[in-house]
Amino acid sequence: xxxxxxxxxxxxxxxxxxxxxxxxxxxxxxxxxxxxxxxxxxxxxxxxxxxxxxxxxxxxxxxxxxxxxxxxxxxxxxxxxxxxxxxxxxxxxxxxxxxxxxxxxxxxxxxxxxxxxxxxxxxxxxxxxxxxxxxxxxxxxxxxxxxxxxxxxxxxxxxxxxxxxxxxxxxxxxxxxxxxxxxxxxxxxxxxxxxxxxxxxxxxxxxxxxxxxxxxxxxxxxxxxxxxxxxxxxxxxxxxxxxxxxxxxxxxxxxxxxxxxxxxxxxxxxxxxxxxxxxxxxxxxxxxxxxxxxxxxxxxxxxxxxxxxxxxxxxxxxxxxxxxxxxxxxxxxxxxxx
Amino acid sequence: xxxxxxxxxxxxxxxxxxxxxxxxxxxxxxxxxxxxxxxxxxxxxxxxxxxxxxxxxxxxxxxxxxxxxxxxxxxxxxxxxxxxxxxxxxxxxxxxxxxxxxxxxxxxxxxxxxxxxxxxxxxxxxxxxxxxxxxxxxxxxxxxxxxxxxxxxxxxxxxxxxxxxxxxxxxxxxxxxxxxxxxxxxxxxxxxxxxxxxxxxxxxxxxxxxxxxxxxxxxxxxxxxxxxxxxxxxxxxxxxxxxxxxxxxxxxxxxxxxxxxxxxxxxxxxxxxxxxxxxxxxxxxxxxxxxxxxxxxxxxxxxxxxxxxxxxxxxxxxxxxxxxxxxxxxxxxxxxxxxxxxxxxxxxxxxxxxxxxxxxxxxxxxxxxxxxxxxxxxxx
Numbered sequence: 001x002x003x004x005x006x007x008x009x010x011x012x013x014x015x016x017x018x019x020x021x022x023x024x025x026x027x028x029x030x031x032x033x034x035x036x037x038x039x040x041x042x043x044x045x046x047x048x049x050x051x052x053x054x055x056x057x058x059x060x061x062x063x064x065x066x067x068x069x070x071x072x073x074x075x076x077x078x079x080x081x082x083x084x085x086x087x088x089x090x091x092x093x094x095x096x097x098x099x100x101x102x103x104x105x106x107x108x109x110x111x112x113x114x115x116x117x118x119x120x121x122x123x124x125x126x127x128x129x130x131x132x133x134x135x136x137x138x139x140x141x142x143x144x145x146x147x148x149x150x151x152x153x154x155x156x157x158x159x160x161x162x163x164x165x166x167x168x169x170x171x172x173x174x175x176x177x178x179x180x181x182x183x184x185x186x187x188x189x190x191x192x193x194x195x196x197x198x199x200x201x202x203x204x205x206x207x208x209x210x211x212x213x214x215x216x217x218x219x220x221x222x223x224x225x226x227x228x229x230x231x232x233x234x235x236x237x238x239x240x241x242x243x244x245x246x247x248x249x250x251x252x253x254x255x256x257x258x259x260x261x262x263x264x265x266x267x268x269x270x271x272x273x274x275x276x277x278x279x280x281x282x283x284x285x286x287x288x289x290x291x292x293x294x295x296x297x298x299x300x301x302x303x304x305x306x307x308x309x310x311x312x313x314x315x316x317x318x319x320x321x322x323x324x325x326x327x328x329x330x331x332x333x334x335x336x337x338x
Numbered sequence: 339x340x341x342x343x344x345x346x347x348x349x350x351x352x353x354x355x356x357x358x359x360x361x362x363x364x365x366x367x368x369x370x371x372x373x374x375x376x377x378x379x380x381x382x383x384x385x386x387x388x389x390x391x392x393x394x395x396x397x398x399x400x401x402x403x404x405x406x407x408x409x410x411x412x413x414x415x416x417x418x419x420x421x422x423x424x425x426x427x428x429x430x431x432x433x434x435x436x437x438x439x440x441x442x443x444x445x446x447x448x449x450x451x452x453x454x455x456x457x458x459x460x461x462x463x464x465x466x467x468x469x470x471x472x473x474x475x476x477x478x479x480x481x482x483x484x485x486x487x488x489x490x491x492x493x494x495x496x497x498x499x500x501x502x503x504x505x506x507x508x509x510x511x512x513x514x515x516x517x518x519x520x521x522x523x524x525x526x527x528x529x530x531x532x533x534x535x536x537x538x539x540x541x542x543x544x545x546x547x548x549x550x551x552x553x554x555x556x557x558x559x560x561x562x563x564x565x566x567x568x569x570x571x572x573x574x575x576x577x578x579x580x581x582x583x584x585x586x587x588x589x590x591x592x593x594x595x596x597x598x599x600x601x602x603x604x605x606x607x608x609x610x611x612x613x614x615x616x617x618x619x620x621x622x623x624x625x626x627x628x629x630x631x632x633x634x635x636x637x638x639x640x641x642x643x644x645x646x647x648x649x650x651x652x653x654x655x656x657x658x659x660x661x662x663x664x665x666x667x668x669x670x671x672x673x674x675x676x677x678x679x680x681x682x683x684x685x686x687x688x689x690x691x692x693x694x695x696x697x698x699x700x701x702x703x704x705x706x707x708x709x710x711x712x713x714x715x716x717x718x
Contacts, residue, residue, distance in 0.1 A: 001599070023597035073632040074552060077673055081628075084672035109599040110662050113617045114669040116625045118601060119545070122588040123552050126580055142583055146590060153594035158607030162464055169341050170526050171465045206400050208717045211489065211497045218495060229472035232495065233526045236476065236483040239495030244469045247493075253469075 001109050002255045006100050011092040013099070013108075021112045024154050028121045035124025036082075039075040046072075071127055078120055085114055106257045172230045175325035179227070180235040182322045182329055183300050187219040190334045192299070215239060221300040222273055224307075224327070225251055241298045242270055250274060269296050276316075279307045286316040293332050301330040341523055348521040348532045353539075355414050356381035358421020365425050367644055372428050379543050380648065382536075383623070386510070387651045387696075388413065390658035393509040393516075397487045397501070398714060404485055406512070407519040442575045446582035453589045454542040461538035461609040462531055469493075471530075474611050477505070478514035478525040487512055489716040501714040503707035507700055508660045510612040534609040541605055541618035544626075545588050549581035551626040554635060612660035620656045624649070624666040628673040631686070646689040654696035661704070667697035 001017050009016045022029050088094065089111045099105055129141040167174040187193050196217040203210035218239045223231050228247055231238055242250070245258045246267055260267035269292035275281075276289055292298075293316075301318060305328050310320070318330040357374065360381025364372055389410065396406045440447065476492030484490055488501050488509075511529065518528035555573040592602030601621075604614040627649045629635075636642060649670065656663035671694060678686040706712055 021597060021599045023600075025594070025596040025600065028591060028595065074629060077628055077632045077677075080676050081669065081673045084676060085669075088672065089668065107662075110613075110617075110665055112599070113601065113621055113662075113665045114672070116621060116669075118591045118595065119548055119552075119588060119622060119625060122584050122591055125587050126553070126584040129583060130576075130580055142586075145587060149587070149590045149594050153591075154596040156593055156595055156600075156602045156606055157598055158464075158603045159460065159593065162466075162607060163460075164465070165463055166465045169345075169531075170524060171463075171530050172526070173467070204718075205484075205486065206718045208497070211717050214484070215490070215495060215497055226467065229469050230467050232492065233472060233475040233479055233530075234524075236479040236492075236495060236525075240493070242494060243491060243496075244473060244493035248469055 001106065005105055006096055011096060014090050014092050014095050017108050018112060021109050022117075027153060028118060032117055032121040032124065035121065035127075036075055036078050039071050039124070040079060043072045043075060071123075074120075074123060078115075081115060085111075089114065103257070106255055170234050172234045173227055175327055176227055176230055176234050178325040179223075179302055179327060179329060180231070180238060182324055183219050183221065183238060186321050186329075186331060187299070187334065189336055191337050192334060193217060193219075194337060216297075219299050220297050221302060222270075222277060222298055223302045224277070224304050227302065227327075241273065241296050246270060266296075273298060273301070276312065277301055277303045277308055279309045281309050281312045284312075286312070289316045299332060299334055301332065303328050303330065341527055344521050344523045345527050345532050348517055348523060348528065349536055351521075352517070352532070352536055353378065355418055356385055356540075358418045358425070359385050361421050361425035361428060362417070365428060367641075372432060374429065374432055375543050376547065379540065379547055379623070380651075382540050382619075383648070383651045383655045385417075386513070386655035386658045389513055390507075390509060390654055393487070393512050393658075394507065397506070397509065397512075400489070400715075400718065401487065402485045403481050403487055403512070403515055403519060406487065407516045410516050411520055439578075442578040443582055444579065446579055446586070450546070450582050450585050453586060454539065457542055457589065457605060458535045458538045460606050461534040464530075464534070464607055464609075466530070466607065466610075470608070470611060474511050475514075475526055475529045477511035478518065478529045481512055481515035482518050482525040498716040501716055503704055503714070504661055506707065506714050507657055507703065508612050510615065510659045513658075514610075529610045537609045537615060537619070538605070541609070541614070541622075542585070542589070544619045544622045546581060546585050548622045548626040548629075549584040549588075550577070551629045551633075551635065552584065553577045553580035554633065612658075613662055615659040616656060616662045616665060620652055620659065620663070620666045621669065623652050624670050627652070628670060631674055632677060643689065646693045649693040650696065653694065657696050657700045663697055663700065667694055670694070 001020050004013065004016050004020060006013050095108075099108055125145055129138060129145055132138055132141065166172075168177070170177070196213060200210070200213045200217050203213055205211055205214055218237055220239045220241055221231075222228075222241045225247075228240070228242070229244075232240065245256045246260060248254075248256055249258065249260050249267075250271060262268055272284060272288060272292045273296065276284060289312075300321070301313070303313075304326075305323065308328065310328070313330055314320075316332075318332050319334070321329040321331050323329070357378045358381065360377030360379065361372075361374075363380055363384060364377050392409055392413070393406055395401075396409070443450075473492055477488065480490050480492045480495065481487055488506065489498060490496065491498055514529035514533055515525050517523075517532060518525040521528070521532075523532070553576075555577045592600075592605050595602035597603065601617045604611070605618045608614045627645055630645050631642075634642075636644075653663060653667055653670075656666055671690070674686070674690050678684070678690060707714065
């Protein structure tokens, strides 16, 4: 989980992660635990009553009312599961040793899925609702529980921030189809495309040479952050200079657990290109920029006109292909056929 | 418009395929309580188990995606034909008893349906520009565009040296590519609309199925009507209504869960990911299996093996969905291992081991692959 490490949290790592996992929905955990405790106490009481009065007394105990399987077996299962998980994957001593070795620090939260907290809470809540015998009371209890959840608990962040109709049937930013069309049109009229396309023809895609040549017949681009992660979902005929982890790291997201330092030449070059795209040209020479573009084989830069410095890009040898959908598309090292 | 229409056809055909697959298995098992929703759920799980095996074979042999699509089309057509010929009478019988079942649900069913449609609608309109979406949907798009299986980095399009062990066995995104290939729709539409909506529906069915098992009522032959206080019909109605209330509360709790780590975030926003299927389909169904075993359902000892058969398919499908299959596998082992030992059911222990085999085989392959004892080459 982001911001929580075994080295930092030590033995409280599991608890810290759990706190972050449930967040403000702590009522679910409390209700589930309360249900498990009350139910377990009821079972113990009923067993004692059975032992004291003989088997006949079982009929008097509400939980073993004969016609129903009862909540006892579910509670037993929940406790068994919780104890077993507590001894293994929720065991702070074991977790402290194992999680860093397995590289699971950032994804440890998934271990909390192993205990079905929400279904267990919903189960005990349902049993509580059905405790009254009268139908009216049950209906009122059901309405009260639903209203309580809706009014007192926070709405899921995904729903809160994303409840809007998409721009198009592909559910991507409206600019992406337009930009991709422009890039393909420009690239397919270039000498580079003809050269690599001719070489790729007749080569077997199953071989390393064939597959690499095939990839070179695609334009390589750098997109702004709001478009970068959507482009290849829509158009895999466009290749990107950045890979996912590098781009996330550049944007300040370290949730992948991967760090890039200035020692990494591959990252340094890509960072320089993106810095220029964002108008951070201070201290950057055109030679450095051109080297970075050549080494990374970057052919197209899609920039936000409000951020980029057009004069720097022009001096560095970039050509403005088009200004469309609110973005400027520059090409570098692309020569037109004929 | 054409894409939207083809996407709708794809969703209907796939649901029908799952229904046919599940119906045939239910009928082969001679199940008395044939259920359409249960058949769809079982069919979904078995279909993806089958897909995992076929797709893995294609991936290892560097077969093109088009070959996988043809194989899946052949298998799918055979399953649909078999389902129609073999099970149409069961479907008709089930539909004919719809009225009495609707009466048992009462108005609660309307609330369940509205919430389920809301989940599906949200899955349909949700837009995502996250890095995860880039990877999983990009994997399908890249496979379709290059006519290969997992050989290019979906995030930037470069050729991989070897297929990443973490994603090599979780082949669910390739299914989206195969669907896109067969129905002539873009992979992004297959992944983010067609399969997203189906996954949302299947998740709600999985939660409903868990409710059915949690609130199953026992008609104890040793007890008289006076002792139980309920007739058979009343028992069924009570189970049905409790299940409806459980499903409603569960969906509401998921909707009102506060963090992006909880299952609710995956149910409402990330239905295109394998992780969603793990946490909202495999985990609830694995929990249902555990409850069924603790309660001794079904009572017939011969039929109990079907519970472990289902678990086997569930974990195999889980391998197809995500490397997080270790979570439900661990959960089942943690719940059932002490139970089998405590109740001295050694036969059950053997069944548990066999049911966990897909996970164990995956774990061994993953470890060997990660340590480079062998690699899955991306080219010859």
